[in-house]
């Protein structure tokens with residue numbers, strides 16, 4: 001388990017002009033104390049920033065797929081001679097081998113959450129980007145108070161990611177305290193609002209931009225909204241299906 005705000009993480013560049021802060025990376029057996037190296041399955045989870053009036057440099061994924069969640073702003077995604085409008089709340093699965101460029105032609109910064117997963121040899125990848133806004137999916141409910149919009153799931157074309165969600169918890173509500181095994185990665189990124197995340201014996205205040213990795217969660221974890229405003233989390237999960 002770990003907690004990191006993106007401001008604590010070093011800056012690097014991706015796609016030419018996207019400034020990224022890599023929050024969590026895959027566990028490194030050669031360097032078990034590497035900061036933020038807590039993920040069991042996907043390669044990395046980062047926060048990206050593209051200035052207004054700036055485009056990324058055309059990029060092709062080789063051997064990996066990317067998922068982008070548009071956390072703020074709006075713009076366009078150009079891919080293989082097609083142009084797609086993108087806006088806050090969109091999830092974008094960018095398959096391997098597909099050229100793509102982000103264009104921030106809006107007045108606001110484009111803020112992206114970026115997941116990278118490895119694609120095994122022979123994986124049946126999509127041929128073009130898949131874009132879905134969380135607001136377009138049915139609501140579900142669980143863990144007492146989680147109000148859940150799915151975004152994209154494994155059967156949409158991921159190789160290892162199981163689910164990407166937006167989870168809402170209303171003011172002054174708590175989720176039940178529940179556990180899962182150490183073969184399950186859950187990451188909770190506070191998108192809007194503030195909460196208190198209890199993970200085992202740790203008590204972490206999660207302000208916007210703070211990510212919590214829940215792996216393992218034994219004996220349990222729960223996210224509490226102790227404020228008078230709703231909170232919204234961007235969530236992703238992966239686990240070993242045996």
Ligand SMILES: [Fe+2]
Nearest residue numbers: 178180186214
């Ligand atoms: Fe959980």
